[in-house]
Amino acid sequence: MTLQAERATGAAGAAPSGHERPTATRRRFGRVAGWLGAMPYLLFLAVFLIAPIATNVWTSFQVDGSFSLASMARLFEPQYRDAFMQTIRLSLLTAGAGGVLGLILAWALATSERPKWLRNLVLSFSAVASQLGGVALAFAFVAAIGVQGLVTRMILSLTGWSLSDSIQLASFWGIALVYLYFQVPLMAILMLPAFGALKKQWSEAAYSLGASRFRYLRDIAFPIMWPPIIGALLLLFANSFSAYATAYALAGGRVNLVPILIGFFISGNVMTDDSFAAALVTGMIVIVVAAMGLRTLLERRSNKWLR
Amino acid sequence: MxxxxxxxxxxxxxxxxxxxxxxxxxxxxxxxxxxxxxxxLVASAAFGFTLPGKGFTLDSLDVAVQNTSFLPQLSSTLQLAALSTLASLLLLVPTLLFLHLRAPRMLPLTEWLSVVPYVVPAIALVSGANLFFRNMAPGFLVSTYSLVPFYMVLTLPLVYRTLDAGIRALDIRTLFAASASLGATPLQTLARIILPNLRASMLGASLLSCALVLGEYALASLLLHSTFPVFMVQVGMNQPRAAAALSFLSIVVTWLLLAALSGASAKRTRKSGPARSTRQTSKDLPTQESTPAEQSSATKGISR
Known part of the structure; x- marks a missing residue:
């Protein structure tokens, strides 16, 4: 056992020691064993993740059993293009607003020192809130600022202004507001490590060399912080783009969003057209993958600094 | 300063x-x-547990609880959470241990695959699953338990990362070698050394998986299975107070699960403090490096 473990280390290249000479058969055995060991995991993902997605993409390019771009082309019909534009606008809005507010929250979390309990309370609550969402959050917001909601009635009796008339939950702005509930803490949580990597010595060095606060932010903080900031914004964008449950529970079909549209196609509320439904999904995947791929590229860059 | x-x-x-x-x-x-x-939160509690002119009451919850489908749907959600958590652990713990021990060269591939669900929206997975299994195995999606593998896929990025970080912090090669030199068989090492040391990260992975599965709506509703979130939406159609009460309770449960997770990983961080420097920095999600609270939320939730 000891020997085997040591040889495995050598074969893996973790410790390139001179007197280690793995024979060809042993190396081949290692490779086969590796594939065999990973096989259950790979098979599982192949059946339940890769195959469904591949089938979906394949279907979106098939009309009546032959290759066709017709379904994908239909994505540009006004009704569906509008859905994509609405979803993109919603995602940009919630990522942008959530990003700015989340950045402020992250700054407060990263730099606050004195009341430790307060910081920890906000931190743990941010962690939970960034995970909330879905149906429960939607109903909680209905209870707060819906037509009969607690806050609505309170404001109405205090000022006579009806909140629910101005911000309807079952509308674009209502959905955006609810999304912010998880986007802001998510941004804060994502940005915390980056703030932590901004070493205090850098600002001290800059100030002692006579830099102003603005100069420090422009020449030192910003160049280091922008890749993680953009990366986090892209994640927020993807997050909001692919959200379904919250929007559905809030608005049903009243807002023209891509995930809700796809939901209607799948549950058969509108005419069944497998190929076109699949094309909608493919369009959605392309956008989310683009956002997340860009994030990965940026992260490679930012990892240089955030060690 | x-x-x-x-x-x-x-x-x-x-x-x-x-x-x-x-x-x-x-x-x-x-x-x-x-x-x-x-x-x-306060609003949903107040809205759900009070009635005008009556003060605190459980009436609205009563209505929901007496609904005949409440208990079956709650229990099917709990079963799904337990089953997918258990299945995830059974699939991932042996695989990861084996790969770390014998074939570390496979790890970049498996890790890359583990974040793929991250870029596939839940709704896209439903559509693909519908198309694929309707053609290949028409009976498969009928059973509620068919959701288990998909929930495993959806929670994979988080569960994989939590377990992987736990294993990396352990240096299992040395542990295996050391206990073998003391005369233990590999099985004994596994049962007495490795698994007890992995308990914290397995617990963390389980809590995450449970918290996410309990709130999942998109897959369940679109594959026409009745789980607790689906029930909540049905109730919400005509009993907003009951829905608010149920929402409040389910948010509190999620919160407790994630808080327990923070507690568990805080303990682990304290225990494995010195070993942390050897952990690889992840390229996608921040692992539980600095604060325990970070790990639970470094991703988008699947419940949306």
Whole structure:
């Protein structure tokens, strides 16, 4: 056992020691064993993740059993293009607003020192809130600022202004507001490590060399912080783009969003057209993958600094 | 700090004033954040558990609980959570241990695959699953338990990362070698050394998986299975108070699960403190490096 473990280390290249000479058969055995060991995991993902997605993409390019771009082309019909534009606008809005507010929250979390309990309370609550969402959050917001909601009635009796008339939950702005509930803490949580990597010595060095606060932010903080900031914004964008449950529970079909549209196609509320439904999904995947791929590229860059 | 570093008398005023302004700003930000965080929670509790002119009451919950489909749907959700968590652990723990021990060269591939569900929206997975299994195995999606593998896929990025970080912190090769040199068989090492040391990260992975599965709506509703979130939406159609009460309870449960996770991983961080430097920095999600709370939320939730 000891020997085997040591040889495995050598074969893996973790410790390139001179007197280690793995024979060809042993190396081949290692490779086969590796594939065999990973096989259950790979098979599982192949059946339940890769195959469904591949089938979906394949279907979106098939009309009546032959290759066709017709379904994908239909994505540009006004009704569906509008859905994509609405979803993109919603995602940009919630990522942008959530990003700015989340950045402020992250700054407060990263730099606050004195009341430790307060910081920890906000931190743990941010962690939970960034995970909330879905149906429960939607109903909680209905209870707060819906037509009969607690806050609505309170404001109405205090000022006579009806909140629910101005911000309807079952509308674009209502959905955006609810999304912010998880986007802001998510941004804060994502940005915390980056703030932590901004070493205090850098600002001290800059100030002692006579830099102003603005100069420090422009020449030192910003160049280091922008890749993680953009990366986090892209994640927020993807997050909001692919959200379904919250929007559905809030608005049903009243807002023209891509995930809700796809939901209607799948549950058969509108005419069944497998190929076109699949094309909608493919369009959605392309956008989310683009956002997340860009994030990965940026992260490679930012990892240089955030060690 | 600034006051110490600046030469005496250089800028005493700004050096002293800045922290106070900053502190006030931070306190304001925290206060506003907490108020905004808590408003929907307090509102849902107040809305769900009171009736006009009656004060605190459980009436609205009563209506929901007496609904004949309440218990079956709750129990099917709990079963799904337990089953997918268990299945995830059974699939991932042996695989990861084996790969770390014998074939570390496979790890980049498996890790890359584990974040793929991250870029596939749940709704896209439903559509693909519908198309694929309707053609290949038409009976498969009928059973509620067919959701288990898909929930495993959806929770994979988080569960994989939690377990992987736990294993990396252990240096299992050395442990295996050391216990073998003391005469233990590999099985004994596994049962008495490795698994007990992995308990914290397995617990963390389980809590995450449970918390996410309990709130999942998109897959369940679109594959026409009745789980608790689906029930909540049905109730919400005509009994908003009951829905608010149920929402409040389910948010509290999620919160407790994630808080337990923070507690568990805080303990682990303290235990494996020195080993942390060897952990690889992940390229996608921050692992549980600095604060325990970070790990639970470094991703988008699947429940949306």
């Amino acid at each position: 600034a006051a110490l570093d600046t030469p005496a008398g250089a800028k005493p005023l700004s050096g002293r004033r800045r922290p106070r302004v900053t502190g006030a700003a931070q306190a304001t930000i925290f206060a506003v954040a907490l108020i905004l965080f808590f408003t929907p």
